[in-house]
Amino acid sequence: MNTRTLTLVVLLILTTLSLSAQRRRSYSRPVSPKLEDLPKRPLDTIPTSDPDTRIILYSNNTWSYFRPSLQKMDSLPVYTDHWDTTSVFAYKDIPYENLPPIVELNLVQDLSGFKAPITGQVFSKYGPRRRRRHNGVDIPLKLGEPIYATFDGKVRYAKYNTGGFGNLVIIRHLNGLETWNAHLSKLNVQVNDYVKAGQVIGFGGSTGRSRGPHLHYEMRYQDQTFDPEFIIDFETGQLKYQTFALEKSFFNIHSRASEILEEDDEYDIPLLTDTEEGDTLASSQDILERIAEAQQKDRQQQNKPAGINSSNAVYHTIRSGDMLGKLAIRYGVTVDQICRLNGINRNTILRIGRRLRIK
Ligand SMILES: [Zn+2]
Numbered sequence: 001m002n003t004r005t006l007t008l009v010v011l012l013i014l015t016t017l018s019l020s021a022q023r024r025r026s027y028s029r030p031v032s033p034k035l036e037d038l039p040k041r042p043l044d045t046i047p048t049s050d051p052d053t054r055i056i057l058y059s060n061n062t063w064s065y066f067r068p069s070l071q072k073m074d075s076l077p078v079y080t081d082h083w084d085t086t087s088v089f090a091y092k093d094i095p096y097e098n099l100p101p102i103v104e105l106n107l108v109q110d111l112s113g114f115k116a117p118i119t120g121q122v123f124s125k126y127g128p129r130r131r132r133r134h135n136g137v138d139i140p141l142k143l144g145e146p147i148y149a150t151f152d153g154k155v156r157y158a159k160y161n162t163g164g165f166g167n168l169v170i171i172r173h174l175n176g177l178e179t180w181n182a183h184l185s186k187l188n189v190q191v192n193d194y195v196k197a198g199q200v201i202g203f204g205g206s207t208g209r210s211r212g213p214h215l216h217y218e219m220r221y222q223d224q225t226f227d228p229e230f231i232i233d234f235e236t237g238q239l240k241y242q243t244f245a246l247e248k249s250f251f252n253i254h255s256r257a258s259e260i261l262e263e264d265d266e267y268d269i270p271l272l273t274d275t276e277e278g279d280t281l282a283s284s285q286d287i288l289e290r291i292a293e294a295q296q297k298d299r300q301q302q303n304k305p306a307g308i309n310s311s312n313a314v315y316h317t318i319r320s321g322d323m324l325g326k327l328a329i330r331y332g333v334t335v336d337q338i339c340r341l342n343g344i345n346r347n348t349i350l351r352i353g354r355r356l357r358i359k
Contacts, residue, residue, distance in 0.1 A: 040059060040060045045057070078174060083156065084157075085156060087157075087259070088161065089259060090178075091222040092223070094222055096224065099222060099224065100248065101247065101248045102246065102247050103245075104243065104246075105177060105221075107175070107231065107239060107241060107242055107244055108151075108239065113151065114151055114197050115150065115197050116150070116237035117147050117150055117217055118139055118141055118145065118147055118204065118215050118217075118234070119237040120140060121235055122137045123214065124138035125137055126225070126226075126227040127227070133252055133254060135255060136180065136216050136218035137216075137227075137228050137229060139215045141213055143203075144185060144186075144203045144204065144205075145204040146200040147201055147204055148198050148199065149171055149195040149196065149198065150179045151173045151179070152173065152194075153171040154193070154195070155169060155171055155194075156191065157169065157191060158189050158191050159191075163259050163261060164209035165180070165183065166205070166210060167182075167185065167208070169181045169189060169202050179217070179219055179220075179228075180217065181201060181215060182210075183205055183208050183210040183213075183215065183216050184202035184203060184204060184215075185203045185207060185213075186205065187202045188201055188202045216261070221251075224252070226250040231244055313359060314359040315355050315356065317356075324346060327356070333359060337359075338356060338357075341357040341359075344356075
């Protein structure tokens with residue numbers, strides 16, 4: 001046996017010993033590694049119904065979404081310049097005077113899709129309202145009704161806005177247009193998310209300076225508002241143009257007058273009652289209570305008393321389908337306040353015909 005053969009034999013013996021030792025260790029101390037601790041190699045990609053989205057399968061049995069075309073978009077100036085995720089206005093350094101007289105907006109060729117944020121009759125239009133101007137349109141909805149991204153885009157702002165918009169989602173689209181979706185009961189996206197037209201970005205509500213569930217919807221170009229009804233037929237949910245020539249004269253020169261919703265979006269009780277009838281989505285008591293609490297918080301910020309005053313007492317007679325959360329929203333009070341005034345608790349069964357003091 002020469003030296004080389006001897007070395008090989010020794011190596012072989014050592015390897016065998018080492019392997020059996022390892023096996024013994026693994027038998028004596030069973031381990032259950034976590035999936036995420038295992039080595040992760042991409043194994044395969046699977047197409048989805050969305051041509052831009054694939055699913056990547058990894059060797060450790062995990063998976064993730066992959067959107068190659070969307071990731072490329074991070075380098076586009078429209079999604080990096082004037083990208084402010086904390087303030088509603090992103091173009092404060094561009095004065096109205098510097099805007100071009102006309103902007104050609106490709107609405108669908110570039111953006112590959114469209115869906116109206118919601119369909120329904122515009123209850124309050126864009127334009128003059130009392131002393132100020134209404135910078136968007138208001139469309140009544142049922143609490144919890146889904147709100148859709150109008151076009152593909154990237155979420156620039158998604159949080160509770162104390163200026164009166166309540167839960168607000170602002171999406172910037174590839175052509176520079178921004179769509180604002182206000183008073184949502186719940187958000188379904190985060191800032192910097194890429195969204196596709198028709199994706200659910202949140203759920204309709206009445207948060208902020210709002211007295212009744214509705215969507216306050218704005219279209220802005222470099223912070224300047226114009227009438228969304230130029231572009232969308234909200235009743236049919238149809239897009240009116242493929243390409244739209246946005247003229248400077250369409251803008252409200254006071255678009256950026258303040259960072260707050262300048263007027264309360266207010267509705268009369270009959271409208272609210274209409275949207276409640278046969279409402280299957282409004283049954284979530286906690287959504288209702290959250291909205292009532294947000295309204296209460298807004299009022300406190302405006303130093304308006306909540307109205308516990310015996311000379312202005314308000315009563316409500318319980319009808320079929322009434323719930324404390326709904327009543328709280330309708331009358332702009334909290335569930336706790338109603339409970340306190342009537343010596344009941346949140347779980348008290350409301351007998352039809354019972355008269356409750358609300359304020
Ligand atoms: Zn409004």
